[in-house]
Amino acid sequence: MTDSFPPTTSAATPGSAPRLALRGISKRYPSVVANDAVDLTVQPGEIHALMGENGAGKSTLMKIVYGVTRPDAGTIHWQGEPVTIDSPAKARALGIGMVFQHFSLFETLTVAENIALALDHRAAPSTLDARINEVSERYGLPVDPKRLVHSMSVGERQRVEIVRCLLQAPQLLIMDEPTSVLTPQAVQTLFGTLRRLASEGVSILYISHKLDEIRQLCDTATVLRGGRLAGTATPRLEDDAGLARLMIGSELSPCQLPPKQPGEIMLELTNLNLPSSDPFGTHLQRVDLRVRRGEIVGIAGVSGNGQKELMAALSGECLSPDVGAVRIGGQPVGRLGPAARRRLGLGFVPEERLGRGAVPAMSLSDNALLTGAATAPAMLRHGLVSRRAARDFATGVIAAFNVKCGGESSIASSLSGGNLQKFIVGREVRLDPQVMVAAQPTWGVDVGASQMIRQALIELRNRDVAVLVVSEELDELFAICDRLVVIAQGRLSPSRTPAQTSVEEIGSWMSGGFIAAADAKQEVRDAAAA
Amino acid sequence: MSLDTWIAIFVSTVVAATPLIYAALGELVTEKAGVLNLGVEGMMLVGAVVGFIVGVNSGSLVLGYLAAMLAGVLMSLVFGVLTITLQANQVATGLALTLFGAGLSAFVGRSYAGQPIDGADALHIPLLSDLPVVGALLFQFNALVYGSIALFFAVQWFLSRSHAGLRLRAIGEAPSVSHAIGHPVQKTRYRAVMFGGACSGIAGAYLSTALTPMWVEGMSSGRGWIALALVVFATWKPLRVLLGAYLFGGVTVLQLYAQGFGLTVPSEFLSMLPYAATIVVLVIICRDPKTILLNQPASLGKGFHPDA
Numbered sequence: 001m002t003d004s005f006p007p008t009t010s011a012a013t014p015g016s017a018p019r020l021a022l023r024g025i026s027k028r029y030p031s032v033v034a035n036d037a038v039d040l041t042v043q044p045g046e047i048h049a050l051m052g053e054n055g056a057g058k059s060t061l062m063k064i065v066y067g068v069t070r071p072d073a074g075t076i077h078w079q080g081e082p083v084t085i086d087s088p089a090k091a092r093a094l095g096i097g098m099v100f101q102h103f104s105l106f107e108t109l110t111v112a113e114n115i116a117l118a119l120d121h122r123a124a125p126s127t128l129d130a131r132i133n134e135v136s137e138r139y140g141l142p143v144d145p146k147r148l149v150h151s152m153s154v155g156e157r158q159r160v161e162i163v164r165c166l167l168q169a170p171q172l173l174i175m176d177e178p179t180s181v182l183t184p185q186a187v188q189t190l191f192g193t194l195r196r197l198a199s200e201g202v203s204i205l206y207i208s209h210k211l212d213e214i215r216q217l218c219d220t221a222t223v224l225r226g227g228r229l230a231g232t233a234t235p236r237l238e239d240d241a242g243l244a245r246l247m248i249g250s251e252l253s254p255c256q257l258p259p260k261q262p263g264e265i266m267l268e269l270t271n272l273n274l275p276s277s278d279p280f281g282t283h284l285q286r287v288d289l290r291v292r293r294g295e296i297v298g299i300a301g302v303s304g305n306g307q308k309e310l311m312a313a314l315s316g317e318c319l320s321p322d323v324g325a326v327r328i329g330g331q332p333v334g335r336l337g338p339a340a341r342r343r344l345g346l347g348f349v350p351e352e353r354l355g356r357g358a359v360p361a362m363s364l365s366d367n368a369l370l371t372g373a374a375t376a377p378a379m380l381r382h383g384l385v386s387r388r389a390a391r392d393f394a395t396g397v398i399a400a401f402n403v404k405c406g407g408e409s410s411i412a413s414s415l416s417g418g419n420l421q422k423f424i425v426g427r428e429v430r431l432d433p434q435v436m437v438a439a440q441p442t443w444g445v446d447v448g449a450s451q452m453i454r455q456a457l458i459e460l461r462n463r464d465v466a467v468l469v470v471s472e473e474l475d476e477l478f479a480i481c482d483r484l485v486v487i488a489q490g491r492l493s494p495s496r497t498p499a500q501t502s503v504e505e506i507g508s509w510m511s512g513g514f515i516a517a518a519d520a521k522q523e524v525r526d527a528a529a530a
Numbered sequence: 531m532s533l534d535t536w537i538a539i540f541v542s543t544v545v546a547a548t549p550l551i552y553a554a555l556g557e558l559v560t561e562k563a564g565v566l567n568l569g570v571e572g573m574m575l576v577g578a579v580v581g582f583i584v585g586v587n588s589g590s591l592v593l594g595y596l597a598a599m600l601a602g603v604l605m606s607l608v609f610g611v612l613t614i615t616l617q618a619n620q621v622a623t624g625l626a627l628t629l630f631g632a633g634l635s636a637f638v639g640r641s642y643a644g645q646p647i648d649g650a651d652a653l654h655i656p657l658l659s660d661l662p663v664v665g666a667l668l669f670q671f672n673a674l675v676y677g678s679i680a681l682f683f684a685v686q687w688f689l690s691r692s693h694a695g696l697r698l699r700a701i702g703e704a705p706s707v708s709h710a711i712g713h714p715v716q717k718t719r720y721r722a723v724m725f726g727g728a729c730s731g732i733a734g735a736y737l738s739t740a741l742t743p744m745w746v747e748g749m750s751s752g753r754g755w756i757a758l759a760l761v762v763f764a765t766w767k768p769l770r771v772l773l774g775a776y777l778f779g780g781v782t783v784l785q786l787y788a789q790g791f792g793l794t795v796p797s798e799f800l801s802m803l804p805y806a807a808t809i810v811v812l813v814i815i816c817r818d819p820k821t822i823l824l825n826q827p828a829s830l831g832k833g834f835h836p837d838a
Contacts (some may be wrong), residue, residue, distance in 0.1 A: 068710055088712030104710060106703045108824055109696070116693065117700050118711050150824075277819070 017080030019044045019172055019203045020065070020096075025074035027060050034060035035071070036227045042172065047194060047204045049214040049235060051247055052224035053446035058207050061224070062174050065205075066098045067091040092118075097170030099161045099178060105149045107280070112145035115164045135166050139193050150280050153304065155186045162193070173197065174205045179213060183302055184474070184507035191217050209247065209447075211240045223247055248447050255454050255479050258462065262482065263293030266345075266466035267435045268327040272320060274313055282306035282490040284313065286522070289485065289492055291435065291466040296457060297495070298481035299470040300506055306490035307470050308351070311439045314468075315348045316341040328435055342374040347433025349425055351440045351470075353417065357424040360413035364405065365394040367412050368427050375431050393430070401426035401452065418449035425453050429460060436460050439470045454480050474503055488512040537666050539783055544675060545741060547779030549574070549733040549750075551678040553757035554764075554771045555685045556729020561761055562689060563722035564702035564829035565613065568624025571754025572631020573605045573730035574737070579639040581735025582745040586647055595674075595735050602731020603724050605631060610723040614716055617833045628754070636747045649743030650674060674736050681729070686768045698722060702827030705834035715834055730754070756805060763812030765825040770815070778808040 022040040026033070034057045042048045052058045063069040065076070067085040076083055078094050085091050091098075105114050112128055119128075129145045136143050141159045149157060158178060165173055175194070179187045194204055194217065206218055214221055215235045223230040223246045231246050267290070274284040284306055291297045301307060312318035313326065320326055320334035327333060328344045342348075350356035358367045369390040373380045378389040394408035401422045405415050412420060425441060438457060442450035458480055461467050470487075471477050477484055478498045486493040486509035493514040496505075553570050560567050580601035585594030609627050612618040650672035653659075659669040688695040698718055701708045705715045737753070738745050756778060764770030781804040789797050816822060 066710075067712070088710060092712070100707075100710065104707050106700050106707065108703060108828075109700065113696055117696060117708075117713070278823075280823075 018042060018077075019046075019079060020205075021077040021080075022061075022065070023075045023077070025061065025064060025071045025076075027057075027064060027069065027071050033227050035064070037074070038224065038227075038229050040222050042203045042205060044171075044203055045198050045201045046220060047198050047206055047218045049218035049221035050205055050207045050224065051209060051214060051221050051243070052230075053209060053247060056224040056247075057227040058224055059176065062098070062176060062205070062207060065091070066096060066174060092168055092170075095169070095171035096174065097165035097168055097172070098174040098176070099158070099165055100176055105157055105160060107148075107150040109149060110145065111143055111147050111149065111152075111160050114149060114160060115145075115167060118164050119167065131167060132163060136163050139163075139166065139196060140189065141193060153302070155182055155302070158182070158190075166197075170202065172203045172205065174207070176207045177209075178206075179208070179210065183510040184503055185511065187213065211243045214243070215240075225249055244447065255451070255458060257296075257458060257480060257482070260294050260462065260482075262295040263464060265290050265292050266329055267291040267314075267437075267468060268330075269313075270325055270327070272313060272322070272325040274309060274318065274320060276309050282309055284309050284490045287490075287492045289468075291468050293466050294461055294464045295482040296461050296467040296469060296480055298477035298484045299468070299487050299492075300474060300477050300484060300510060301470075301472070301487035302510055303472055305488050305510075307439065307487060309490070310487065311350065311437070311470065314437050315346075315350065339374040342371070342431075345375075345434030347428040347431060347436040349421075349428055349436075349438040349441055351443065353420050353424055354413055358412040358420060361411060363394075363409045363411055364398070364415075364423060365390045365408040367423075368394040368397065368408075371427065372431055394427075397423055397426040397430055400430070401456070418445040421445050422449055422452060425456055429456055433460075433465060436465055436467045437470075438468070440472065441469060442471070442473065442476060450476075474506060478503070486510055486514065489515065491515055491518065493518070533663070537663070539780075539787065540667060541670070542783040542786075543776060543779040544671065545779070546782045547775040548675050548678045549736045549741065549753055550757050550760060550775035550778055551682065551772060552674075552729045552733035552736065553754060554760040554775060555681055555768060556726035556733075557757055558761045558764075558766060558768060558771055559685060559689070559698070559729075560722045560726035561830055562702045562766060562827055563698050563719045564705060564827050564832065564834070565719050565723055566620045566624065566831040567606065567609055567627070567723060567726055568621060568758065569605065569609055569627025569631065570726075570730050570757050571750055571752070572628035572634075573602045573727055574631075574734035574750045574754045575635035575748070576605050576631045576638075577602045577731030577734025578738040578749060579635040579642070579734075579745055581731070582647070582738040583639065583642055585735075585739055586642065586645070591650055591739055594739060595732055598731040598735030599728040600731070602727040602729070602734070604727070606723045606727025606730075607720075609727075610720050613833065614719050614723070617835060620831050620833070632748060639745045639747065642745045643747060644744060646744045647739070650740040672740055674732070674740055677732075682768055682772050689768065699827070702829055705829050705832075709834070709836050715836065719834075730757075733757075752805070756808065759809060760812065763809065763816050765816045765821050766827065767825065770812075774808055774812055777811060778804050781807045 018041045020042040025038045027035040064071045067088045132145045143159050218235050221233045221235045269287050269289040272287040316338035323334035324332040325334050354360045391408050403423045404419045441453050483495045485495045493509045577598040581594040581598030584597035585591045612623045613620045652670045655669050659665045709715050760774045785800040785803045
C-alpha cells in the first residue's frame with residue numbers, strides 16, 4: 001500500500017508532483033459498487049499497471065479519469081492541482097489520452113476521418129494526413145490515412161487508435177487491455193512503442209489481467225479486487241502466483257491433462273469452402289479439421305480471421321453447400337440445421353453468451369429448455385413442455401457448476417458474464433454431448449470461473465468426448481489442448497501438439513505465416529493430379 | 531409531340547419532384563444522425579396548412595414559408611423530446627406524429643379548405659429567363675425549386691466535406707463511441723431532427739402554395755411516406771434521393787398525360803404508377819446488401835442514453 005497523499009498543493013512543485021493522483025474515488029451503480037474509495041498515483045514517465053479481474057472496477061475507474069463517468073466521491077489531482085474532469089474533451093485538454101479496448105472506431109469512415117473526429121479543433125485534411133504520417137513514422141505505427149476502417153485488421157485498428165491519441169500529445173496515455181486482440185509479435189512491437197513514449201516522459205496507465213505482460217512492461221502495479229484497492233506491487237519483483245494471489249485473493253491450481261489415446265474421428269471438416277455474406281466477414285477456404293474422441297483440439301487465432309464463420313458452419317447456423325464437408329460421427333451434416341446436429345450429439349458454447357448462448361430476457365430454466373428440447377427427451381414429451389424437468393435440469397446445472405444466481409428462475413441477463421458462462425457450459429456438458437464445440441469459453445470470465453470451465457472441458461475429454469476449443473488466449477490453449485491449429489484469413493494451419501510447437505511458431509502462423517507453404521503444397525498436389 | 535409538350539413535361543416533372551426533395555433530404559440528415567422520424571407526412575401536412583393560412587392572411591408567401599418551417603420544427607421538437615430525451619420508441623412516436631399532424635392540420639384548416647390563392651410566381655431572371663428553349667426549361671421556376679437544388683448541394687457538402695457533418699455521421703454510426711470521444715450526441719440529434727422538421731414544413735407549404743395553390747385536407751397524399759422510402763432505397767445518398775425524386779415526378783407527370791390521351795387503362799392504375807415505379811427502380815439500384823450495410827447509419831432507430 002502506498003502512503004496517503006496529502007490533498008494540498010503545497011508540495012506540488014512541477015518536478016515532484018505525481019502526474020495523476022486519485023484519492024478515495026467511489027462510484028455506485030444501482031445494483032453494484034464499482035469503485036469503493038480507490039487511491040491511485042501515477043508518476044511522470046511511469047508505466048503503471050492497473051490489474052484486476054473482470055468486474056473488479058478497472059474500466060469504471062478509467063472512465064472516471066477520462067471524464068466519461070463522474071465519481072460519487074473522491075478527488076482527482078492532475079500535476080498536483082485538484083481538477084474536475086466532467087467530459088472527455090476536458091480530459092484531452094488536460095493531456096489525457098485513452099486507447100479503448102473495443103469498438104471505438106467508426107467502421108464506415110476512413111482513418112483520417114476517424115482521427116479528425118477526436119481532435120477538438122478542426123484540422124485541414126491535407127495537414128492532418130501529413131501529421132498522421134509524421135506520428136506513425138516516429139513511433140513505428142504504420143497506418144494509411146485514406147483507408148476505410150472496416151477493411152483493416154484488428155491490429156491495424158489499434159494502431160489507428162494509438163496514433164489518434166498521440167496526435168494530441170498526451171502526458172498520460174490510458175491503454176485498456178490493448179493486447180487482447182494482438183499476435184505475440186505485435187505485442188512486442190506495441191511494448192516497444194510504449195517504452196519509447198515513457199522514455200519521453202509520457203505516463204502510461206496499462207489496464208490488463210495478463211500477468212506476464214505486466215511483469216515485462218510495467219514499473220508499478222495497482223491491483224483492484226471487487227471494486228476495492230487490493231494493494232500495490234512492483235511487478236518485476238513478483239512471480240505470477242504472487243500477482244494472481246493479489247488479484248483473486250486465493251491460490252490457483254494448474255490444469256492437469258492426463259495422457260490419453262484418442263479414439264475414432266467424431267467431428268470432421270473436409271475441404272470446407274464458405275464465402276461470407278457479411279461485407280466485414282471472412283471467407284472460409286479449404287478448411288480441413290479432424291477431432292477424435294478423447295482429445296481437445298484448440299484453434300488459436302486473432303479474432304476476425306474466420307472464427308465466427310467457422311463456428312456458424314459447425315453449429316449449423318450457416319449451412320454448407322457441400323453436404324459432406326461437415327461430418328459428425330461420420331454422418332454428413334452439411335445441410336442440417338442446429339437442432340438436427342444437436343440430436344446427433346453436438347454440444348455448442350457460442351462466443352456471444354447473451355443473444356446466442358442464452359436469450360437475455362428469459363429465465364435460466366427456459367434457456368435450458370430451449371437447447372435441451374432437442375436432446376433431452378424428459379423436457380419435451382409428445383410436443384408438450386415439461387416445466388418440472390426443465391427446472392430440475394437448470395437447478396442441477398446451477399448446483400454442479402456453482403453458478404451464483406437467484407435460482408433457476410433468474411433472468412439470464414441478470415447474471416454476471418462469468419456466472420452465465422458457467423451456466424451455459426454446464427448446460428451443454430449435462431446434455432451429454434458426443435462432440436463439444438466451445439468458442440472463447442473463458443473470454444471475459446474471471447480467473448476462478450475460467451479454471452472451472454477449463455476443468456469441465458478436460459473432464460469431457462477424459463470421458464471420451466471430442467472437444468474443439470476456439471480461443472484467443474494462447475496460454476489457455478497450451479494448457480488444455482492435445483493438439484493445436486491456427487486460423488488466419490479464413491484458412492486453417494496444420495495441427496501440432498503443444499510439445500511440438502512454440503508460442504513463436506503459433507504467433508507467426510496467427511499472422512498468416514503458414515499460408516504460403518500450404519498453397520505451395522496444394523499446387524504440387526494439383527499438378528500431380530493433373 | 532411538339533417541343534413545347536416536352537418542355538411542359540420536363541417543367542412539370544421538376545415541379546412535382548420538389549416537395550419530395552425537401553422532405554427526403556431533411557429526413558436523410560435526421561436518419562444520418564441515427565434518428566428515424568416516421569412523422570414526415572404529419573409534419574408536411576401541418577407545414578402545408580400553416581404556410582397556407584399565414585400566406586393568405588399576411589399576403590406574403592415568404593412569411594408563409596417561414597411559418598411553415600417553424601411549424602415543422604415545433605412538430606419535430608415534440609418528436610425529439612419524446613424520443614431523444616424521454617427515450618420513447620422512435621417508430622411508434624413517428625407514426626403517432628403522422629396521425630397527429632393529419633388531424634391537427636384538418637382541424638386548423640377547416641375554414642380554409644378549397645379556397646384558392648395566387649400561387650408562388652416564377653422568378654424572372656433577366657436575360658436567362660428570356661433565352662429560347664433553355665430559358666423555358668431551366669429559368670422559369672419559382673424560388674422554392676431553385677431552393678431545393680441549393681439544399682441538395684448544401685446537404686451533400688455538409689455530409690461529405692464539413693467537420694460538423696462528419697460528427698453527425700459518426701453519431702449515427704456509433705453514438706456510444708461518439709459520446710466517449712466527447713461529442714454531444716443528444717444535442718446533435720435534436721438539431722438533425724429540427725432540420726428534418728423544417729424541411730418537411732417547407733415541403734408541405736410548397737404543396738399548398740405552389741404545386742396546387744389551395745388547402746385540401748390530407749393533400750400530401752402519401753408523399754411523406756414516399757420521401758421516407760426514397761431515403762432508404764437511395765441508400766442514404768443525397769444524389770440518389772434527388773434522382774429518385776425526379777423519377778417520381780416524371781412518372782407522375784407522364785401518367786397525367788397518359789390519362790389525357792384517353793388510354794383504356796383505369797386511371798387508378800395510372801395514379802399508382804409513380805409510387806410503384808419509384809420503389810421498383812430504387813429497390814433494383816440498392817439490391818446489393820453491402821451497399822446498404824455500408825451506408826445505413828448503424829444506430830438508426832435506436833435510442834441512446836449517455837449514462838447507460
